[in-house]
Amino acid sequence: MFSKDIGIDLGTANVLIYVKDRGVVLNEPSVVAIDTNTNKVLAVGEEARRMLGRTPGNIIAIRPLRDGVIADFEITETMLKHFIAKIGVKTLFGRPRILICTPTNITSVEQKAIREAAERSGAKQVFLEEEPKVAAIGAGMDIYQPSGNMVIDIGGGTTDIAVLSMGDIVTASSIKVAGDKFDGAIIQYIKRKYKLLIGERTAEDIKTSIGTVFPGGRNEEMDIRGRDMVSGLPQTITVKSSEVMEALEEAISSVILAARGVLERTPPELSADIIDKGVILTGGGALLHGLDQLLMQELKVPVFISDDPMSCVARGTGLMLEHLDRAPKQKRKKA
Structure with a gap:
C-alpha cells in the first residue's frame, strides 16, 4: 500500500515512466554505456546517449532494445533498475506494480523477456498491454464505446x-x-x-x-x-x-x-x-x-x-493504472 504503481513506455529510442498521482517523471534515451574491459556500467540514459559514436575503443554505448523488443536482456534489466531507482518508487514497505507496453505482434518469448526484466528490476506484479491501445487512451480517445x-x-x-x-x-x-x-x-x-x-x-x-x-x-x-x-x-x-x-x-x-x-x-x-x-x-x-x-x-x-505525441503512451499507462484492479486478466499467473 505504500509503494506506487508505475507505467513504463519501454521504447527502442526512449524510456518514459509514469508514476500514479505524479505524472510522467522520467523521459530518457534507452542507452547504456559500458566499459568492455571491466563490464562496468558507466552511464545510463541521456548521459550515455551523449557518448553514442564518441567513445574510445573500450567504452561502448548500447541500445538494449531493437525493433520494440529486448535485444540484450541483462543491459535492459540494468537500465530499468537504474531508472526505477532514480524515480524513487521502491520503499521499505513495498515494491511497485508495473504496467509495460509492448508492440502488438511480439511473441510469447519476447513477452516473457519483458516481464522478467521488469520483475527483476523490483516489480511486485507486472502487467503487459498492447502499445496502440495505450497510445489511443493517452491521446484522449474513448476506446470503450x-x-x-x-x-x-x-x-x-x-x-x-x-x-x-x-x-x-x-x-x-x-x-x-x-x-x-x-x-x-x-x-x-x-x-x-x-x-x-x-x-x-x-x-x-x-x-x-x-x-x-x-x-x-x-x-x-x-x-x-x-x-x-x-x-x-x-x-x-x-x-x-x-x-x-x-x-x-x-x-x-x-x-x-x-x-x-x-x-x-x-x-x-x-x-x-x-x-x-x-x-x-x-x-x-x-x-x-x-x-x-x-x-x-x-x-x-x-x-x-495528438497533443504531445511523445508522451501519449506514458500518459495512457497512467490512465490504465487508475483501473488496474479491474483488469485481473492481465495479472501474471503464479506458477
Whole structure:
C-alpha cells in the first residue's frame, strides 16, 4: 500500500515512466554505456546517449532494445533498475506494480523477456498491454464505446497501427519501420550520394531540423559534417529538405501500406466512424514534418497529430493504472 504503481513506455529510442498521482517523471534515451574491459556500467540514459559514436575503443554505448523488443536482456534489466531507482518508487514497505507496453505482434518469448526484466528490476506484479491501445487512451480517445477509433503509433523501433472498439483491438499491424529506420535511410542516402559517412545523431538532427515527407512541405537546408569515404578526412556538405524526402520515401511507403492494410481489414461500420473521427498519430514519428498531410492524402481520411505525441503512451499507462484492479486478466499467473 505504500509503494506506487508505475507505467513504463519501454521504447527502442526512449524510456518514459509514469508514476500514479505524479505524472510522467522520467523521459530518457534507452542507452547504456559500458566499459568492455571491466563490464562496468558507466552511464545510463541521456548521459550515455551523449557518448553514442564518441567513445574510445573500450567504452561502448548500447541500445538494449531493437525493433520494440529486448535485444540484450541483462543491459535492459540494468537500465530499468537504474531508472526505477532514480524515480524513487521502491520503499521499505513495498515494491511497485508495473504496467509495460509492448508492440502488438511480439511473441510469447519476447513477452516473457519483458516481464522478467521488469520483475527483476523490483516489480511486485507486472502487467503487459498492447502499445496502440495505450497510445489511443493517452491521446484522449474513448476506446470503450462501440465505435471505431484508429491510431498510428510511430516509435523508434516499430510502427503500431490499430483500429479499436469496445476497449479492444479489432484489426492491427506492427511493422519494424519507424524512427530508427528513418535515420538509417538518411545515413544510407548521404553515403550513397555524397560518399560521406555520418552517425545516428547527425541523421536524427537532419530528420528533425529540415526533414519532410510531403512534397513542398519544407524548403530548408543544413550544413552537416562527416567523414569522406574517399579521402578519409572530415568534410562539410549542405543537405536540402527535398533530399531528406527522397531518402525517406521507401520507409514512409511501408508505413502507408501497413495503414492501408489495416483499413482494408476493418469492418465497414467502424470504417465509417474513422471517416468521421479521423486517425490519430502518436509517438515521436508523428512529429515528422508533413506526415499527417501525406497520410491524409493517401488514406483519404482526416489525420490528426495528438497533443504531445511523445508522451501519449506514458500518459495512457497512467490512465490504465487508475483501473488496474479491474483488469485481473492481465495479472501474471503464479506458477
